[in-house]
Amino acid sequence: KAGYNNLPYHNYTHACDVLHTVYRLLSLTSARQWLSSVDQYALLVAALCHDIGHQGRTNPFLVELGNELALRYNDKSPLENMHCA
Numbered sequence: 135k136a137g138y139n140n141l142p143y144h145n146y147t148h149a150c151d152v153l154h155t156v157y158r159l160l161s162l163t164s165a166r167q168w169l170s171s172v173d174q175y176a177l178l179v180a181a182l183c184h185d186i187g188h189q190g191r192t193n194p195f196l197v198e199l200g201n202e203l204a205l206r207y208n209d210k211s212p213l214e215n216m217h218c219a
Contacts, residue, residue, distance in 0.1 A: 137186035144188035149181070156181040187216060 138146040156177055159165075165174055189196075189203075196212050197204040203212035 137183075139188065139190065141188070141190040144185040144190050149183070149185060152184060153178060153181040184217065188213065 135146045138144070138149060160169070160174055160177065169177075189201075191199075191201075193204075193211055193213055195201075197209045201212065203216050206212070207215040
């Protein structure tokens with residue numbers, strides 16, 4: 135919870151909503167028949183953590199602003215690269 139910023143959308147509540155959606159999708163599609171328990175767990179962790187550190191701005195905004203993330207990743211998908219790093 136501490137890694138999420140206090141934003142109107144990309145916040146901890148949104149993360150819990152995405153976590154619940156992924157859980158429901160896994161349940162409704164009988165995922166345990168076609169995914170290992172490790173894969174299911176990884177999807178749930180990814181859902182919960184997918185926006186940690188998100189600044190609440192779009193990639194084009196960060197690039198135009200010359201934000202540190204845009205500079206670090208040469209204006210190529212700064213948010214996605216930040217999440218992967």
